[in-house]
Amino acid sequence: MGSNSSLIPELEEVVQHGSREKRVDTLKRVTALFLDGASRYKDEHVDLFDDVFGLLIEQIEAQARAELSSHLAPVSNAPAKVLRKLANDDDISVAGPVLKLAPRLAEADLVDVANSKSQAHLHAISGRSTLGEAVTDVLVRRGNREVARRVADNRGAKISEKGFYRLVKRAEEDGILAEKVGLRPDIPAPMFRDLLSKATAVVHRRLIASATPEVRTAICDVLTKVSKEVGARVGPRDYREAQRLVLALDQANQLNEAALAAFCAEGKFEESVVALAALSKVPIKIVDRLMDGERPDPVLILCKAADMSWPTVKSIMTSCAKDNGVSVIGIDSALANYERLSVSTAQRVVRFWQVKQSA
Numbered sequence: 001m002g003s004n005s006s007l008i009p010e011l012e013e014v015v016q017h018g019s020r021e022k023r024v025d026t027l028k029r030v031t032a033l034f035l036d037g038a039s040r041y042k043d044e045h046v047d048l049f050d051d052v053f054g055l056l057i058e059q060i061e062a063q064a065r066a067e068l069s070s071h072l073a074p075v076s077n078a079p080a081k082v083l084r085k086l087a088n089d090d091d092i093s094v095a096g097p098v099l100k101l102a103p104r105l106a107e108a109d110l111v112d113v114a115n116s117k118s119q120a121h122l123h124a125i126s127g128r129s130t131l132g133e134a135v136t137d138v139l140v141r142r143g144n145r146e147v148a149r150r151v152a153d154n155r156g157a158k159i160s161e162k163g164f165y166r167l168v169k170r171a172e173e174d175g176i177l178a179e180k181v182g183l184r185p186d187i188p189a190p191m192f193r194d195l196l197s198k199a200t201a202v203v204h205r206r207l208i209a210s211a212t213p214e215v216r217t218a219i220c221d222v223l224t225k226v227s228k229e230v231g232a233r234v235g236p237r238d239y240r241e242a243q244r245l246v247l248a249l250d251q252a253n254q255l256n257e258a259a260l261a262a263f264c265a266e267g268k269f270e271e272s273v274v275a276l277a278a279l280s281k282v283p284i285k286i287v288d289r290l291m292d293g294e295r296p297d298p299v300l301i302l303c304k305a306a307d308m309s310w311p312t313v314k315s316i317m318t319s320c321a322k323d324n325g326v327s328v329i330g331i332d333s334a335l336a337n338y339e340r341l342s343v344s345t346a347q348r349v350v351r352f353w354q355v356k357q358s359a
Contacts, residue, residue, distance in 0.1 A: 023056055023059070023060050024060055024061075024064045026056060027053075027056040027057065027060065027064060027068065028067075030049070030052055030053065030056065031053075031067075031068055031071050031072075034049050034072075035071060035075070038075050038077060038078075039077075041077065046077055046078075046079055047079070049079050050079030050080065050081045050082055051081075053068070053079055053082040054081060054082055054085065057082070057085070057086075062089075062091045062093060062094055063093075065086065065089060065091070065094040066091070066093040066094045066097070068082075068086070069086045069089075069094050069095070069096070069097040069098050070097045072086070072098070072102070073097040073098045073100070073101040073102045074101050074102075074103075075104075076103055076104070077104065078102060078104050079104075080104050080105075080106075083098055083102050083104055083105055083109075084105070084109050086098045087099055087102070087105060087109060087110075087113050088112075088113060088117070090117070090118075092118065092120040092121060092124065095113070095117070095121055095124065096120070096121075096124045099113065099121060099124035099125050099128070100124045100125075100127050100128060101128075107132045107134055107135060110125055110128075110131075110135045111134050111135055111138055113125065114135060114138040114139055114142065115138055115142070119143065119144050119146075119147060122139055122142060122143045122144075122147045123143075123146060123147050123150065125139060126139050126143065126147050126150040126151045126154060126157070127150060127154070128154075128156070128157075129156045130156040130157070130158075131151070131154065131156060131157040131158060132158055133158045133159065133160040133163065136151055136157050136158065136159050136160070136163050137160055137162060137163050139151050140159070140163045140166045140167055140170075141166060145174060145177070148167060148170055148174075148177055149174075149176060149177050149180055151163075151167075152167055152177060152180035152181045152184065153180045155184075158186075159184070159186065161188060161191075164181070164187055164188060164191050165191065167181045168181060168191050168194055168195045171195060171198075171199070172198050175199070175200060175203045175206075178195060178199045178203045179203055179206045179207055181195060182195055182196065182199070182203070182207045182219070183207065192218075196219065204219070207219055208220070237269075237270055237273075237288065238270070239270050239273065239274055239284055239288075241270070242268075242270035242271045242273070242274040243274050243284075245271060245274075246271065246274045246275050246278055249275075250278060255275065255278060255279070256279075257279070257308055257309060257312040259275060260272060260275040260276060260279060260312060260315075260316070261311070261312050261315040261316075263275055264315040264316050264318075265315060269291075272291070272316065273287050273288050273291055276291070276302065276303075276306075276316070279306050279308070280302050280303070280305055280306040280350070281306075282302060282305075282350060282353070286353055287302065290302055291316075296317055296334045297337070299313075299316060299317065300313065300334060300337060300338050300341065300346075301341065301346045301349050301350065302346075302350060303316065303338075304338060304341045304342075304343055304345075304346035305343065305346040305347045305349070305350040307343050310335060310338060310339075313334075313338060314331065314334075314335070317331060317334060318331065
């Protein structure tokens, strides 16, 4: 490290007896020494500086810590321990530069900060040039509106399916977020469709205006498909043929969950509705309305009232309801809700539907 290493002998004196002013002065000199030779230092030299910085930043004011953070943040081999300490500082003027820029901060360090610190800390993290899914999962879960928007707008941020699910859900009440999420090239197709189906006309226009020609075409295709599906459901479905088939199965003692699952697997919507109505002892028109809804909860209640097994319920959701864009996350969430729901509670809800329908 050359003759400048003569700074080290004075460290003990500064730490044990030096004033805050002396600490700050020594910190500035050590920082300058590190920055001057950072590109040439070996790991053991960087570790030594790490220990020195750790001692010197104790009991000094935030301004000095913030200056150190700004100097070390962009350095590719900055000492890791002091970076973590600065990143966890409650003062965002200290933590901010490191959280935004420091390449040496590991993903686990960012996750820890995102799980425990303020919205200002989360906002700083969300602006990093690259972010892994583990970090964005926490940012989307804990972050406020501005954090969510910044994550969605960050093309260097990798977003998991769970993260997209949360963003799309939040976008139902935030048109700006809906626009930013909709313009991401990595959004899964089912979630893109779900986002567009629930977005306002204003958001549609903004997305089309801001999108690349390829994305603009995709948006228009999805909107056209949604419109056609809505239009196709204006008139009632004809269940007469399906009723004849299901009645024949019932008379042959072959109408069961396996038959219902088979209808779903083959994409036979009318037969699935009639079979589910027969097995749950609910009128076809009620099942038709519930099956065609956007939310899975009514179908879960209907199946639980008939005490159906989860594989059968899953087949209904994944096959017959696939046009509603049910995701893997949605299936997992539905399973958790289905397991929590009791048969007695579900039967009470179904009885209410039946009474309301007959009134």
